Amino acid sequence: MAAASELAxxxxxxxxxxxxLQSGAAHLGLQGEALQKYLLQLNEKENLLLSKQLRNLAVESFEPLLPAASQASAPPNPARGYAHTNGSHQPRPAPAGExxxxxxxxxxxxxxxxxxxEAVPTECAKALKALSSLAYANARSIGQDERVLxxxxxxxxxxSTEGVVQLTAMRAISNMAYDQEIALTRLAQPDVMGQLLAAxxxxxxxxxxxxxxxxxxARIIAAEVKPDSDGGGPPPEQPVQLPAGSPGALCGLFLAACRGEAACKEIVPQLLTQLSSNEVTEARQAAEGFTRCExxxxxxxxxxxxxxLAKILSPVDSVRDLPAALVEAGAIRxxxxxxxxxxxxxxxxxxxxxxxxSLVGNRWAGLRAFADVGGMERVEEAMRRHGQDAVIQTKGVRALGSGVQWPQDxxxxxxxxxxxxxxxTKNAxxxxxxxxELQIAALEALAKYLDKTKCVADIKEAGGEGLVxxxxxxxRSNAKVQQWGQHVLTGIGADPNWAPKTGASP
Structure with a gap:
């Protein structure tokens, strides 16, 4: 309570x-630069107190502030329409003879x-090698040809599994990417970026x-975020006008990853780390590009x-400074x-x-952003709309249970x-x-509500005791259900001697 009072x-x-500062007035006899320094000191004190409050909330149990992603995620269900296919057609038969x-x-x-x-990998590789040489000699001419890409x-x-074809194709694209105008107008499209990510x-x-x-x-992205660098090729004489509807290089990269297989998403942190190490892009630029992609x-x-992809990018150890940058860029919104x-x-x-x-993690700024965008309302709405989905109900129950531990403000x-x-929670x-799993999550959540708010009447309402x-x-054979169930029954003042009978029917 003392810490909360000091923070307030x-x-x-x-x-x-x-x-x-806004009005130019004095505060405690300080004005101008002296008052600005005092403001910075107050900000540091606030951050220290907020960090201490966060540790009290989360570190003791090593749980995130919004523990919905802490459990194993459900694998994508092909019946929901998200099974990936490569989308390739069968190649046309090659002519007979040599x-x-x-x-x-x-x-x-x-x-x-x-x-x-096109049905013969070695012949495709020959043509791609020739195309790569042509692109090396004149990237602009080859890149502008509507037939090439x-x-x-x-x-x-x-x-996709023929190494010689993949290598010559990547060389050709890389040579075209040396021209910044081609990189931005032709190559920064999700279909091209997706092929590069897949490779x-x-x-x-x-x-x-x-x-x-x-x-x-790297060349394509550098052409957008760092056009004066050597890695992006010689800058164009005039500013490049992106085609109508083009998302741009960074956004195109993330959109390609969103539409690609799991491996394409999982490689993105490695790519961003390389781009950062080579000083092509910063965490802030990557976060802003990803947020725009939404x-x-x-x-x-x-x-x-x-x-x-947000789940992959937001853990603290994903890319240096990126998790905090994602929150700042509005990824939770x-x-x-x-x-x-x-x-x-x-x-x-x-x-x-x-x-x-995952975006909230154990970051104070993330929790505030989640609160400000009505994040918990989104969780409640998901649970109401999809009452028959046990996984959504389980994740939602855990998220709702975390809220009772947050500071009042x-x-x-x-x-x-x-x-x-x-x-x-009782409906779920x-x-x-x-x-x-749902019953364990729900009973644990009810125990939290009791410990924090003493909401005995709310839990007993509409037959809550009988439900537990x-x-x-x-x-009856699950230890965690018995443990949390007994915790709840004790909290609401139920008969302390009650226990499920062996062989009793539900």
Whole structure:
């Protein structure tokens, strides 16, 4: 209580100092630069007290502030429409007889040969090698040819496991990426970025495949965020105008990862670390690009992809400074926006709860952002809309249970109600009586509500005591159900001698 009082006092004085600075008035006899220094000192004190408060909340039990993603995530369910396919068609049969010769200096003949022999990996590789040489000599000319990229991407997808095809394709793209205008207008599209990510993530032999893909991605991104650097190629004479509807390089990268396989998402932290080490981009730029990418998620599958990628990027050990930068850039608001946009899609809601939990982590700024965007309301809405989804109910129950441990001011900012949380938790218990994980989460949450708020009447209301006893009887052999159930019964003053009878029916 003393720490909370001291924090409130400092926060009130901070507001007074800010008003004085804005109006040019004095505060405690200080003005101008001296008052500005005093403001910084107060900010440091506030941060120290907030950190101490966070440790009291989370570190003792080693749990995040919003423990929804702390449990194992459910694997994507193909029945929900998110099974990945490579989307490749069968190659056209090659002509009979020996392969024809072609002029490697003529782009038309190169492309024609690649199309005619698209079923033959060695012939595709020959054509791609010629294309790479042409791009090395004149990246602008090859990159502007409307036929080049569709043809290159097609054969790369047809022969995704052929190392020689992948290597020559990556070399060709990397050479085109040396021209910044081509990088931004042609290569910064999600389909190209997706092919580069897939090549980098495949870890196929030879290893140069991944290196070339990484190099191309770095050049494309550098052309947007650091156009004066040598790595992005010579800057264009005039500012590059992006094509209508183009998301840009960073956003295109993240959108490609959102739409790609799991391996494409999992390789993104490694790529961002490389870009940071090579001083191509900073955590702030990456976070802002990722947050902007949310606006490009027009269908539920893209939303699930974005939220899944947020879970990968937000842990503290993912990329240096990135987790905090994501919160600062508004990633939690973006996650809530996706959940609102696709409120009837169960996979979006499940992944959204987990993503917001991961973005909040044990960061005070994350918790405040979650409260301010109505994050807990999104959790409650997901639980109401998808009452039959036991995994959503379990994740939601854990998230709701964490709120009762927050400081009072955060609860108010989040419009959090422990009474509403108790009601929702009991509804989840009654709908999924056979789900042991849900029952454990729910009984543990009810125990927290009792310990923090003494809400005996709320738990006993509408047959709460009988519900707890029923779940203890149903799962009489589960130690955690018995432990938390007994904790709740003791807290509401039930008969201390009651115990589920051996062989009793639920």
């Amino acid at each position: 006092s400092i926060q009130a004085e901070l507001q007074s100092v800010k008003r004085a 392969a024809k010769a072609f002029n490697r200096e003529n782009v038309q003949e190169v492309l024609s040969h690649m199309a005619e022999y 569709p043809s290159l991407l097609r054969v790369a997808r047809l022969h 980098m993530a495949s870890k196929a032999e030879p290893k140069e495949i991944s290196a070339r893909a990484s190099e191309a991605l 606006q490009e998620c027009k269908i539920p599958a893209d939303g699930v992809g974005w939220l899944s 973006a996650a809530a926006s996706i959940m609102t946009r696709f409120v009837d899609d169960s996979m979006v809601q499940l992944t959204g709860i987990e993503a917001m939990s 955060i609860q108010e900012r989040a419009r959090y109600s422990h009474r509403r949380a108790v009601e929702i 218990m009654s709908q999924h009586g056979s789900d042991i 006893k029923m779940m203890m009887t149903t799962h």
